[in-house]
Amino acid sequence: MKAIRRILGAASILIALLTASCNNDYGIFKNVQEEKQQVGTTVFQEVPVMSAFRCGGYYYAAIATLQRSVVGQDSWSKVAIGNPPSTSYVLSSAVCSGPTGTIYALVQTGTEPNITVKVYSSTDGNTWTALTGLPTQTYNSSTVNVFDALFITSKGDLYAENHNYDLNPTDPSTPGASVYTLYYYKPSSSSFVQVKGGDGGFSPSPTSDYDKSIRGVVSDANGKYWFASEDSLYGGGTDPAGADAVNSLSSFYPGFASIIPNATTIWAISCTGGTLTGSPGRFVYISTKNGNIYRNDGTENNPTSIPLWQVFEVPSSTAPLTTLIVGTDAVGITAASGYFEGTWNNLSNGGSNVSFDIAGGEAIYSTTVQNFPVLSFYYDSSGYTDPATNLTFHPLFVCIVPGYSSTTYHGLYQSIWNGSSWSGWSAQ
Secondary structure, eight states: OHHHHHHHHHHHHHHHHHHHHTOTTSHHHHHHHHOOOOOOOGGGBTOOOOEEEEETTEEEEESSSEEEEETTTOOEEEOOEETTEESOOEEEEEEESSTTSOEEEEEEEEETTEEEEEEEEESSSSSOEEOOOOOOOEEOSSEEEEEEEEEEOTTOOEEEEEEEEEOOTTOTTSOOOOEEEEEEEETTTTEEEEOOOTTSOSSOOTTOOOOSOEEEEEEOTTSOEEEEESSOEEEEESOTTOTTOEEOHHHHSTTHHHHHHHHOOEEEEEEEOSSSTTOOOOEEEEEETTSOEEETTTEEEOSOSSOEEEEEEEEOSSTTSEEEEEEEOOBTTBOOOOEEEEETTEEEETTSOGGGOTTSSHHHHHTTTTTSOEEEEEEOSSOEEOTTTOOEEEEEEEEEOOOSSOTTOBSEEEEEEOSSOBOOOEEO
8 A cells, every 4th residue: 555655646746747847837847947048158257247338339348358249139349449449458447428429448558567547438439539637647566546447427427536555565465545536527628627525525635534435426317416435425516526516424314424434335326217107206326335225305225234236227017117226246255136126115136026027037037147246237228129029129238246156157147128028137
């Protein structure tokens, strides 16, 4: 009898499994059937991607070099930068002022201690012009004073972070104290001018400590500028060089002035919303090291306890027809966790709410993005027409730090919005 029961039990299990395998909603089978084989280019295998954007008929992605692909083709190649253009450079940062605007690339050429740092601009990715009026850039055996990051606002204003520190040649693992300053590129004078708040803050002075990195600059719906470092927030003015900006830690959010310097570090500043159907409006967001997000309407969210990057907005098939997304970061021994998405009052991890999941299914999310830092997003609101379906496709790129554990992980993934749903993440 025991043998017969075992046989009957095994048969019952087999029937149950066969039945389940025909049901796409059943646990593991659903995950397996929804999974996509990731066959992206080797360019992004185990390679961190800092940013992605569109300029003209190309998508661009920033790694140690600038890569580009014809829109809709997913075929990437290295961009030559310089005058004359060359592929012998190290890319520190790249941004673009709108989908048909100007690309700005911060590059280093040469080797230590003879490194040259320049900012180049291009409107087509082929012809590049070096911007003039940079402060003196030095990199020698003892001192570094260079631009190391670029920022751009939705209005197309270009900014650069300057980093000044001593190399400490006797002990390279402990460089000297850092001083970070922010510069605005002033087109009328073709020069970079140092950003200073109206009360003299945000830039180094004998009585201030500026060893905190710049976290970003945005322009809001009212045309006012906001400048953020790890422990400072200046804003409220209309001058892109910050002459009329004032210390806003006290006014941005109730109790903000006491929160930020002591227990929280500003991790990112962003301005999004008000551009898609159903969007509640355009707001400035401050994301922090301990997982809080503060909005300039006096509201707050705390979806996690790990660092969060910029808040971003994309379409959704569910009410209110928009989704907010925000990437996580790793710090110290604390691991990242992909990104959070949803509405302002209901943000959840990207694989946990399939009803409006950009990944199109938790299986795809968990095997592509979930365990890694997400540095930035880019959504192509213009899109392109797919010849096979005649639909307008709008890619969303996610830029991540994929680690070095497996070549199946990539630094750049794409999910496509077809007007009603998302395709799910696929490697580039």
